[in-house]
Amino acid sequence: MEEYQGKLRLVIKHYPYRYRDYSYLSAQAAEAARAQGKFWEYFDLMMAEKKLAREDLIGYAEQLQLDVARFTSELDNETHLARVEEDVQLARSLDLFQTPSFVINGRLLVGGRPIEKFRELIDAALAEVAGAN
Amino acid sequence: MRGATGCLALLVFLLCLLSSPPDLLAKPLKLQGPLQLPSPLAVMPLQDPAKVELGRALFFDRRLSGDGTVSCAVCHIPDEAFADGQKISSAYPTNKHWRHTPSLLNAGYLDVFFWDGRSRSLEAQAQGPIHSSFEMNLNPRYLVAKLREISAYQQLFEKAWGGGVTLERIVASLAAFERILLVSDSPFDRYLRGDQTALSSEAKQGLEIFFGSRGNCVQCHSGRLLSDQKFYNLGVAELPELISDPQHRATRNFFLAELGLEPMDRDPGYYAVTRRDEDMGAFRTPPLRQVAETAPYMHNGSLASLTEVIEFFDRGGGDDPNKSPLLKPLGLSSTEKQALEAFLQSLSGSYPLVRAPRPPGF
Numbered sequence: 026m027e028e029y030q031g032k033l034r035l036v037i038k039h040y041p042y043r044y045r046d047y048s049y050l051s052a053q054a055a056e057a058a059r060a061q062g063k064f065w066e067y068f069d070l071m072m073a074e075k076k077l078a079r080e081d082l083i084g085y086a087e088q089l090q091l092d093v094a095r096f097t098s099e100l101d102n103e104t105h106l107a108r109v110e111e112d113v114q115l116a117r118s119l120d121l122f123q124t125p126s127f128v129i130n131g132r133l134l135v136g137g138r139p140i141e142k143f144r145e146l147i148d149a150a151l152a153e154v155a156g157a158n
Numbered sequence: 159m160r161g162a163t164g165c166l167a168l169l170v171f172l173l174c175l176l177s178s179p180p181d182l183l184a185k186p187l188k189l190q191g192p193l194q195l196p197s198p199l200a201v202m203p204l205q206d207p208a209k210v211e212l213g214r215a216l217f218f219d220r221r222l223s224g225d226g227t228v229s230c231a232v233c234h235i236p237d238e239a240f241a242d243g244q245k246i247s248s249a250y251p252t253n254k255h256w257r258h259t260p261s262l263l264n265a266g267y268l269d270v271f272f273w274d275g276r277s278r279s280l281e282a283q284a285q286g287p288i289h290s291s292f293e294m295n296l297n298p299r300y301l302v303a304k305l306r307e308i309s310a311y312q313q314l315f316e317k318a319w320g321g322g323v324t325l326e327r328i329v330a331s332l333a334a335f336e337r338i339l340l341v342s343d344s345p346f347d348r349y350l351r352g353d354q355t356a357l358s359s360e361a362k363q364g365l366e367i368f369f370g371s372r373g374n375c376v377q378c379h380s381g382r383l384l385s386d387q388k389f390y391n392l393g394v395a396e397l398p399e400l401i402s403d404p405q406h407r408a409t410r411n412f413f414l415a416e417l418g419l420e421p422m423d424r425d426p427g428y429y430a431v432t433r434r435d436e437d438m439g440a441f442r443t444p445p446l447r448q449v450a451e452t453a454p455y456m457h458n459g460s461l462a463s464l465t466e467v468i469e470f471f472d473r474g475g476g477d478d479p480n481k482s483p484l485l486k487p488l489g490l491s492s493t494e495k496q497a498l499e500a501f502l503q504s505l506s507g508s509y510p511l512v513r514a515p516r517p518p519g520f
Contacts, residue, residue, distance in 0.1 A: 042251050044225060120514070122220060122227040123248060135232065136244045139454070139462060 028144075032151060037068070039112040040124050047077035049109065054082040054096075056105035061091045130154075193369045196382045198350045199342045202266055205334045208318040211515075213335025215314060216328060218514035221304060222288055224295035227251055230287070230332070233259045236512050239451040240339055245397065245459030246406075253292040254405040256413065256425070258459035261452045263509055264445055266337035270387045273441045273457040276431050280333035285325070292409045298325050310518035341447040344507030357504055364501025367494055375471070375498075377484055383445035384505070389428040391439040392485060393476030394456045396424055425457065438480050450503045464502050468495050 026035060039055070041048035051071055058067030070085045071077065079100070086096040099105060116122070127134040127143075130150035134142065216222060217230045233247050234240040240262035242248060247255040257273055265271070271283035287293040288301060305311045305323045312322060319327050341347075346365075348356035357365065367373040380386045400406045401423055411421040417430050428437040441457045455461040461470055470476065472495065475485035490498070 045252065123232060123251075133237075134243075135235065136242060136248050138243055139245075141462070142243060 029147060029151075033147065038115060039109045040116050040121070040126075041109065041113070042124070049106070050079060050100070051077040051082060052109045052112075053103065053105045054085070054100055056108050057096045057099040058086065058089065058091060060099065060105070061096065063089050063091060067091075193366065195350060195365075195369060196380065196384070198347060199264075199267065199340075199382050202337055202340055205337050206318065208314075209331050209334035210338055212314045212318045213331035213333070214512065215311075215515050215518050216332055217335050219517050221517070222294055222296060222301060223250065225251060228294045230294075231514065233287075233293075234262045239263055239448045239509065241452040243453070245454050246400070247293075249292050249409070250290075250295045254403065254409055255292060256400055256406055256410045257457055258454065260444060261448060262336055262339050263341050263448050264339070264383060266333075266340065267383055268385075268387065268445065270442055274427050274430055275387075275389060275442050280336055281326075281329045284329040284332040284336070291412065298328075301325070301328065308519040314518060339510060339512075341507045341509045344447060345504040346501070347507060349504075358500060360497050360500040361504040362501075363494075364497035364499065364504075367490070367498050368501050372490065372494065373471075373488060373498060378443045379446055383447070385443040385445040387442060389437060389440035389442055390482040390484065391427070391437075391478050391480045392441075392456070392470075393439075393478035393481040394441075394458065394460060394470075395476055397458045397460050400425075400458065427457065436480065439478055440480075440482075446502070446505050448506050448509065450506050464499050465495075468498055 026033060039052040041052045043049075055064060055068050055071065058064050066089050067085060070088065071082075074081065074085065082100065083093060083097055086093050116126075119128075121133075123135050125137065127138075129143070129146045130153070132146050132150070134146065217234075220226050220229045220232075222229060228248075228250060233242050235242050242259045245258060247257060247259040249255040260273065265283075266280060268280070269278065271277040271280065272286070277283040277286060285298060288296055289298055302323055302325050305315075305328070315321065315323050315327060318331060321327070345356040345361065349365075368375045368379070376384075378386055378388065378390060400410065407421075410425065414421060414426070414430065419426065419430060424439065426438055428440040428442070429435070431437070449455075450464060453463055455464075455467050461467050468490070471485070472488045472490045474487035475481055
């Protein structure tokens with residue numbers, strides 16, 4: 026992102042695996058953090074800690090000094106479940122089933138790849154946009 | 159580079175065009191000097207279009223996996239030369255694989271399959287990933303039962319085989335589909351057929367290194383496929399994450415246990431098949447068509463580019479007590495390395511652009 030500052034926008038879509046105990050819960054937790062303006066901080070913390078039970082998720086909200094009562098209420102009431110489901114439906118409509126999957130200006134990459142592969146596709150997409158203008 | 163065929167009908171048509179009697183008359187081409195080049199690829203026998211169509215449906219169908227998310231095309235991606243561009247293959251969700259995905263292009267010509275050669279037919283190979291707990295994770299007998307309940311599949315099997323769904327017909331249909339995934343029009347192939355202009359002068363120099371004493375790559379990358387289909391320990395280092403990550407370790411140890419082997423901190427390669435000490439860490443020589451599009455390389459994807467591969471062989475391979483004595487430091491100049499890479503680039507031609515059909519029954 027730093028390398029392409031000002032040229033690249035990163036959008037994360039949730040795709041909780043249906044047979045994972047905590048994947049739907051953690052996706053909703055990230056959305057509850059977004060509601061308080063700290064999606065990326067929360068997302069990065071979850072990825073670093075890798076523990077995703079309800080108590081862990083609430084602990085991360087405390088660490089980031091979110092309104093924990095509001096966070097917990099939204100988590101327990103599944104306030105953001107519909108938002109997560111929207112992403113799941115989008116993925117299915119695009120025939121995406123694997124995580125991580127990346128879509129770079131319409132070009133699909135499935136699975137973790139070396140940074141060079143991303144550079145190749147990003148550079149091609151930027152060149153395409155430059156050519157179109 | 160990819161071909162422009164956008165649908166299977168056109169593919170089948172092209173196959174019909176190609177399916178003249180096998181190209182047995184082609185003679186090895188002689189360069190100036192003592193180099194002996196392989197014969198051009200033989201023409202693949204025509205595949206039954208109905209079996210190919212059924213195989214294509216199965217290849218893209220996620221219902222061939224336990225949780226309905228993994229098809230053959232997840233790892234053998236049509237847009238990526240039927241490989242997947244990753245060091246280590248994708249795995250069944252929540253699991254991790256332990257080896258690199260080989261391309262399916264020209265697999266129909268092979269006699270030995272998988273990195274460790276544990277399968278001797280395309281049909282037998284096709285069954286392996288479906289059953290594997292860390293790949294598609296579906297009991298093949300359950301797959302048969304599932305497909306028998308889908309009337310659209312019943313019709314496809316009837317059309318292709320004149321009978322119902324069986325496991326043998328499933329894997330034979332997949333194999334028929336894989337046999338149309340061919341590359342035979344690379345600049346190197348055109349050169350073998352006598353087009354002296356097909357290779358650049360740099361690629362010709364690389365060819366001389368490849369087939370001559372400077373590189374002697376041909377001692378293993380021989381024959382029409384540029385693979386002797388034999389097994390060598392090159393001293394490729396283990397990926398650190400395969401040793402340290404519990405999920406990768408679990409997959410390797412499960413795989414070994416299934417073959418009656420004790421856990422070990424390395425990939426035994428062909429040893430798992432033969433149990434001969436000299437086969438420890440040995441892997442099948444890969445065929446080389448489209449190699450420039452199938453990075454990364456080696457059984458664990460540990461070499462990121464052709465440049466790295468050439469550097470690796472120039473050093474005489476890696477470190478392993480069981481390393482093949484065929485590997486010696488080459489001392490290639492930078493110009494020679496570039497030429498060798500240009501030759502490897504010349505092995506890319508066009509291949510069928512295959513799209514997923516609508517899943518039968520949907």
